[in-house]
Amino acid sequence: MVNNERENIKKKKLEDVRRLWYNFSRNPLSVFGLIMILLIVIIAIFAPLISPYPESARKGVNFSEASLAPSWKYWCGTDVIGRDILSRIFFGFRSSLILGLIIMSISLPIGVVVGLIAGYYRHTWVDTVLTRTTDIFMALPPLIMAMAVCSVLAPGIISATFAISLAWWTIYCRLTYSITTSLKNEFFVLSAEVIGASKLHILFKEILPNCLGPLLTKATLDMGWVILLGSSLSFIGLGAQPPTPDLGSMVAEGSKYLPDQWWMFVFPALFIMIIVLSFNLLGDGIRDALGSSEKG
Amino acid sequence: MIKLQKKILTVKNLKKYFTTQQGVVKAVDGVSFSMNIGDILGLVGESGSGKSTIAYTIMGIYTPTEGEILYKGDSYLNKGKRKISLKFKKEMQIVFQDPGSSLNPSQTIKEILELPLKVHNITKNKRERLKKVKEILEMVQLSQDYLYKYPNMIGGGEKQMISIARALAVNPSFILLDEPTSALDVSIQSKIIRMLMNLKKKLNLSYLFITHDLSLMRNVANYVAIMYLGKICEIAATEEFYNHSFHPYTQMLLSSIPVLSEEEERLKPKKIISQGEIPSPVNIPTGCGFHTRCSKKMDICEQEVPEMIEVGKGHFVCCHLFNQKFINIKT
Amino acid sequence: MPLLEVKNLHVYFKVFEGKLKVLNGVDFYVKTGERVGFMGEMGCGKTTLMKSILKILPMPPAVIPEGEILFKGKDVLKIDKSQLLKLREKEISMIFQDPTAALNPVFTVGTQLYDVIKYANLDKNRKIKKEYIKNLLVKALENVYLPDPERIIQNYPFQLSGGMRQRICIAMSLASSNSLLLADEPDTSLDATIKDQILRLIDELIEKVGNTIILVSHALGTLKNITNRVYVMYAGSIVEVGPTKELFNKPLHPYSQGLIRSVPKLTGYGIGEGIEGNIPNYLSPPVGCRFHPRCKHVMSICKERKPPLFKINIDHKVACFLYQ
Secondary structure, three states: OHHHHHHHHHHHHHHHHHHHHHHHHOOHHHHHHHHHHHHHHHHHHOHHHHOOOHHHHOOOOOHHHOOOOOOOOOOOOEOOOOOEHHHHHHHHHHHHHHHHHHHHHHHHHHHHHHHHHHHHOOOOHHHHHHHHHHHHHHHOOHHHHHHHHHHHOOOOHHHHHHHHHHHHHHHHHHHHHHHHHHHOOOHHHHHHHHHOOOHHHHHHHHHHHHHHHHHHHHHHHHHHHHHHHHHHHHHOOOOOOOOOOOHHHHHHHHHOOOOOOOHHHHHHHHHHHHHHHHHHHHHHHHHHHHHHHHHO | OOOOOOEEEEEEEEEEEEEEOOEEEEEEEEEEEEEEOOOEEEEEEOOOOOHHHHHHHHOOOOOOOEEEEEEOOEEOOOOOOOOOOHHHHHHEEEEOOOHHHHOOOOOOHHHHHHHHHHHOOOOOOHHHHHHHHHHHHHHOOOOHHHHHOOHHHOOHHHHHHHHHHHHHOOOOOEEEEEOOOOOOOHHHHHHHHHHHHHHHHHHOOEEEEEEOOHHHHHHHOOEEEEEEOOEEEEEEEHHHHHHOOOOHHHHHHHHHOOOOOHHHHHHOOOOOOOOOOOOOOOOOOOOOOOHHHOOOOOHHHHHOOOOEEEEEOOEEEEOHHHOOOOOOOOO | OOOEEEEEEEEEEEEOOEEEEEEEEEEEEEOOOOEEEEEOOOOOOHHHHHHHHOOOOOOOOEEEEEEEEEEOOEEOOOOOHHHHHHHHHHHEEEEOOOHHHHOOOOOOHHHHHHHHHHHHHOOOOOOOOHHHHHHHHHHHHHHOOOOOHHHHHHOOHHHOOHHHHHHHHHHHHHHHOOOEEEEEOOOOOOOHHHHHHHHHHHHHHHHHHOOEEEEEEOOHHHHHHHOOEEEEEEOOEEEEEEEHHHHHHOOOOHHHHHHHHHOOOOOOOOOOOOOOOOOOOOOOOOOOOOOHHHOOOOOHHHHOOOOOOEEOOOOOEEOOHHHO
8 A cells, every 4th residue: 555655656756757847848948058057067077088188177288289279189279388278168167067056055045044034024023134134245246245255265266155155145035035925925824824833844844845946947047147256256366276277267367368369268258158058048948847837 | 610611712802903004904893702612603794894804813823903712711812922822723723715825836635634643743653644644535535546646736626625624634623714615616615515514513513604605604604793894793693694684784795695596586685785885994984884885874873883782682783773772863 | 690609619728738628619609689698617618718709818728620700700710810900999898807907007097998998999090089088988987887987097906996996897898899798707706795786787788788798607696687598518518508597497407407506595495415526637528428427317328429409499408418
């Protein structure tokens, strides 16, 4: 008997997944975004194996091959000290993705928890305190905050991550807050209260599951922006430090050699654009997939 | 000394006011009534009458601005702490009006029904819980197929049956039904009402039934109370209510009921036609709230709020027409 | 020739799981000046049917594989866009169920009514005077007994009550419709006493203007006083049609019988039994008569063929093999 039920659960979950995929795959752009992201992730993970010149990521100084235009040997050309730009870009994906993941891992939990609590206790002092705090953090421009933080701590990926997270969590707080305030007067939440469920249960088991869809969509769309922000920090020298390859720093470096050695600027910039675009397409696809399935 | 409590619910001069941007909304403005164990009280009213506000205040979702509510003689609302103790939550349950939003869309029926069991520690382990959930489903005549479905996979009538099942899970004595079938078709309504009546008999429940459907109450309630703009206009036992109603608003409501047969048409009050709009609860008329639409209005109706007057056994009307003091005053 | 005639209309919706075969060969007609009611519970397809007449169904996912909708002899499904627009401007209009949703919250009542009246009264050159429209506006609101029309024209929908909003919707549809009025559950979202007022208003206005009306509802009481002929719909087909009084007094189809029995009676004779089962899954609806899984009198033929409408007397027909 019990096994029968387990079978049923599995079947239901499979059907749900299938339906989501159907809704997602109806837009070819979303599928394109997904494929691109998967490619980027695979490249980032296997960078040492895939890159044509893995030593370029670290010390591969080779002055004889410096500043070469794109060719069959070096698809994206080389930089001023002879490192293969394409390989550095591949390794640069790592910095970008790690940055994005860590920022999300910090901002999401903090933002969601604060949003849930503030939203549920709306119109009470708890709400006022939390919302004003959120407003304060929200008013700080991420880039300037980052600069301030990095000037105190040593510049590097970790500081950049910390700095951006300080401002970023407020976005998920706002989103969760608005969903929570609209849900907290729904009858199923009232039912849970009348039954006597604890506040913890109501927040995390009743309200939170209904926030996950929009949060996932937002987080995916945001990954692009977070990576862009990280690149901006690297551009002004506050992100990854040399010799660690980083797309933003490469753009900064490359901009010095425009317009003659254009490839040093154009390719890193192009790949930043591709990453951001892919996350946007993926995010749009997720939103459509979840949105359609809500309509039932 | 054991007090034999016949009264399951007593509401004394309940008031609930809300402060909004447009002013003070007197949603409930001095309501008193009581229910005996085994009663089905039908609370009837249109929008702005305050019937849902009373329901939510009784269940502890709102705190009363003034007045008292007693459950089996106990003042359970704990004004100081704002929390109703778990003991009372086990005794009193509610079924809401909108089946669509009564069930959490991200949970399966099994999870939804397990919650009350978990909260009140009704079963000891996972296996027993599952067994009890299946029992509850059987009580509302639903098959076990429903266990792993999500709310968006089942129809409105079935969702409402799940809500009822969830209310029954804790073994309550009192269930507040807030327009449980208003959003459903009449053929499904019949099924659900019959099921509710059977359950009442089997489990010795008491119902406070909130609705706008007077035809339904004729067949379900043993006491009916009409509300208008936060006050009770008339309250009486069902037979008495439908055969000898007095309040002009009651008459207006009864005359607006859409009926099918000639026989029923004859039962409706004649010559009272519904007129006027229901005033906004922010702008309640002075004196008797109904005077703006009343065909029998007297001068006093604009000035003084009427009192509850007993016109028969257990039959109360809140209207100046029946107050001995004013009967001789000409309009 | 009937004003509106629908022949063998089939409509399905394409969804992830397959095809939702909602309308399963609907046949009905409405003569000029008639008041026809459509009785059906939730999910029976009556709103889909109404929306098909005005062609306001979202066209994917809806597909109309078969059938004709003849308005004044012309097939609505085949006319071109400009003719369809004219139809909607001047001939057919609809009152929706929820007046709050039918009115745009960011425009005043006057602005919304203005457009409707303008397009309904444009002459051949598509020109009209502003003053003229303004006069018609006030008149339209007076016709529906709205007090102080000048003030209401300046108001936004949220400042008005549900009953008043529905009166405005009625004014809008009467202003533009010259021939046919479709009312989709116009009283459902209103309070009991206001419901009564609105229905009496519709009754009076139809009487005065002489329009043809199709009134759709799941509440039998609503249909009783206004309509003279009622179609009963179940799961996308017509199961019975007849004069209102006759049908309510002596329903013939098992579904109609079950339905009328379920309505709580003011006499206090108890609650009806309801009807066993649920509406069918439109993805795989029952073969033959779609009501057969719930029918107490089911026979083997019911499971094989869809019953046609059998004539009982001049106006009363039933789609049930019991009456073959």
